[in-house]
Amino acid sequence: MQIRLNLEQKKYGYNVYINELERIEIKGKTAIVTNPKIAGLHLNTLLNSLKCDEYFIISVPDGEEYKNLATIELILEQLFTSKLDRSSTLIAFGGGVISDMTGFAASIYERGINFINIPTTLLAQVDASVGGKTGVNNKFGKNLIGSFYQPKAVYCESKFLRTLAFREFNAGLAEAVKMAVTFDKKMFEWLESATLDEEQNLAKLVERSVLIKTRVVEADEKERGLRALLNYGHTFAHVIENETGYKKYLHGEAVAIGMNMANSLSVKLGLMSQKDALKIKELLAKFSLPTHYALRDESAFYEAFMLDKKTQEGSVKFILSNGIGSAVMKNDIKRDDVIKILREFK
Numbered sequence: 648m649q650i651r652l653n654l655e656q657k658k659y660g661y662n663v664y665i666n667e668l669e670r671i672e673i674k675g676k677t678a679i680v681t682n683p684k685i686a687g688l689h690l691n692t693l694l695n696s697l698k699c700d701e702y703f704i705i706s707v708p709d710g711e712e713y714k715n716l717a718t719i720e721l722i723l724e725q726l727f728t729s730k731l732d733r734s735s736t737l738i739a740f741g742g743g744v745i746s747d748m749t750g751f752a753a754s755i756y757e758r759g760i761n762f763i764n765i766p767t768t769l770l771a772q773v774d775a776s777v778g779g780k781t782g783v784n785n786k787f788g789k790n791l792i793g794s795f796y797q798p799k800a801v802y803c804e805s806k807f808l809r810t811l812a813f814r815e816f817n818a819g820l821a822e823a824v825k826m827a828v829t830f831d832k833k834m835f836e837w838l839e840s841a842t843l844d845e846e847q848n849l850a851k852l853v854e855r856s857v858l859i860k861t862r863v864v865e866a867d868e869k870e871r872g873l874r875a876l877l878n879y880g881h882t883f884a885h886v887i888e889n890e891t892g893y894k895k896y897l898h899g900e901a902v903a904i905g906m907n908m909a910n911s912l913s914v915k916l917g918l919m920s921q922k923d924a925l926k927i928k929e930l931l932a933k934f935s936l937p938t939h940y941a942l943r944d945e946s947a948f949y950e951a952f953m954l955d956k957k958t959q960e961g962s963v964k965f966i967l968s969n970g971i972g973s974a975v976m977k978n979d980i981k982r983d984d985v986i987k988i989l990r991e992f993k
């Protein structure tokens with residue numbers, strides 16, 4: 648199965664291949680960025696499918712805490728040492744952390760080299776690997792340094808997902824729920840009854856999510872409007888992740904809590920019915936995802952929104968769902984209304 652993503656009025660584009668890894672063929676030098684855990688589990692499978700002239704493995708430490716400029720420097724140094732040039736290719740082989748960092752390194756090495764994404768987590772397959780957002784974190788917050796840099800191709804393989812830890816798998820489902828709530832009511836209803844341990848359902852889940860992501864990115868690559876709706880839950884999630892030092896919650900788990908917080912605000916503003924908010928909470932619970940966060944200080948939490956990339960001239964942009972299958976951006980919500988909702992999470 649292939650899904651085409653077209654950009655700049657079809658002048659440029661790339662394919663997302665689902666369960667078609669055997670088609671991967673690369674000319675020139677290739678560097679595969681991965682980590683020891685993923686390499687141990689799946690590198691042989693990748694190498695068996697990969698046809699290329701010469702390859703190098705770049706192994707980086709595992710974890711969100713290493714998604715920073717120091718690791719980018721480490722990747723770049725190895726690219727220079729192995730003398731990659733502008734015709735070379737960088738492959739991201741891992742989850743969202745690896746794909747965000749590899750894409751960023753590819754975008755700045757010699758002002759940009761080829762980049763291919765082979766996502767190995769559900770979160771990266773349904774979301775992070777498609778659409779060209781790359782970057783790293785710093786002490787001021789998440790993904791604050793980065794670039795828009797599109798891959799040449801993306802290969803999503805269901806077989807890689809079989810070794811994911813239960814929590815990691817469910818964290819990926821949070822981003823799929825996000826796609827359904829913001830853009831696809833039918834997908835939401837399907838998720839309510841689907842059994843995802845069946846391989847064909849898993850492929851369908853990736854396909855539906857990638858379809859939504861590609862259509863959104865085609866319409867708004869640089870996130871000037873529509874694409875921002877995919878940040879539903881994220882404004883809250885980024886603060887939660889930052890407050891908890893990126894350790895307590897997986898990204899998808901923080902997004903699940905963030906979606907629930909956004910829904911409370913949406914219900915308060917009369918945009919979403921209590922019934923829809925409850926349905927979303929129940930779907931998140933079906934996937935063993937958290938929906939509550941014991942917030943310490945609502946004012947500090949609100950102030951942290953100011954560091955979000957979506958905040959402009961002191962006005963916080965909230966992405967809220969106005970009913971399952973639809974979302975809106977709001978930048979005129981009163982601080983007091985938000986603070987009241989945040990208090991409910993204390």
Ligand code: NAD
Nearest residue numbers: 684742743744745767768770771774775780807810811898
């Ligand atoms: P991750 O990359 O840290 O991977 C999670 C864990 O699973 C890691 O320990 C990893 O080594 C392990 N792992 C990876 N593949 C595995 C496999 N097949 N079997 C067993 N273990 C495996 O986390 P993630 O959830 O994939 O990604 C989160 C990151 O993605 C965040 O940094 C977030 O900001 C980013 N993100 C980016 C975008 C985007 O559009 N660029 C979208 C959403 C999220």
